Amino acid sequence: MTQKRCNVAVLASGTGSNFQAIVEACRRDDYPARVVCLVTDNPDAEALDIARRFEVAAHVVNAAPKKARLSEPAETKIVSLCADHSVDLVALAGFMRILSGPLLSGFEGRIMNIHPSLLPSFKGLHAAKQALDYGAKVTGCTVHFVDRTVDGGAIILQACVEVADGDDEESLLQKIHEQEYRTYVRAIELYALDRLRIQGRRVMIAG
Numbered sequence: 001m002t003q004k005r006c007n008v009a010v011l012a013s014g015t016g017s018n019f020q021a022i023v024e025a026c027r028r029d030d031y032p033a034r035v036v037c038l039v040t041d042n043p044d045a046e047a048l049d050i051a052r053r054f055e056v057a058a059h060v061v062n063a064a065p066k067k068a069r070l071s072e073p074a075e076t077k078i079v080s081l082c083a084d085h086s087v088d089l090v091a092l093a094g095f096m097r098i099l100s101g102p103l104l105s106g107f108e109g110r111i112m113n114i115h116p117s118l119l120p121s122f123k124g125l126h127a128a129k130q131a132l133d134y135g136a137k138v139t140g141c142t143v144h145f146v147d148r149t150v151d152g153g154a155i156i157l158q159a160c161v162e163v164a165d166g167d168d169e170e171s172l173l174q175k176i177h178e179q180e181y182r183t184y185v186r187a188i189e190l191y192a193l194d195r196l197r198i199q200g201r202r203v204m205i206a207g
């Protein structure tokens, strides 16, 4: 690949299976992005082991435990880490904090998130359980841009998952995860290829 790759920072708080899927895609010669760092707010995140295994630079930011919103100093720290790594795109992958300060303004239009439902249905925590409890027959995942709303930014890609009669939260989440990996990898690829065109709430794919 001759063109410059898009530098991606992944922010994750937990298991990091989406982080791993993105890192693995970035190892392909023909993939237009690369993960330059992992940032976590959780010193015990399994994502840190993945970063070690794949030799990705990892940073733990100091964030007050149990606070939903990331503090301003923590966001400022992440902005400065991103500058150090020449980050073009920030990908939230199971990052359990709401952004509202310097990171949002510093990377406006350049932050993505993945959510385990077909937004705008089932925003917030435990989206697969919400879908089951509601009796939905179809759910899925959504990759969207991050704005000041929670799970409310413009939708980039979605993928559907059928809810089978025998599904419980765990089996449904597993099916959603499989869709998440390929959907997130594709959304980052489209961004890196500069093929996303935003018109209001609608994100079109050029070319």
Ligand code: GRF
Residues within 6 Å of the ligand: 012, 014, 015, 016, 017, 018, 019, 093, 094, 095, 114, 115, 116, 141, 177, 180
């Ligand atoms: C994913 O289901 C994602 O949609 C949600 O958090 C979960 C993270 O899983 N935002 P993992 O840490 O990538 O395994």
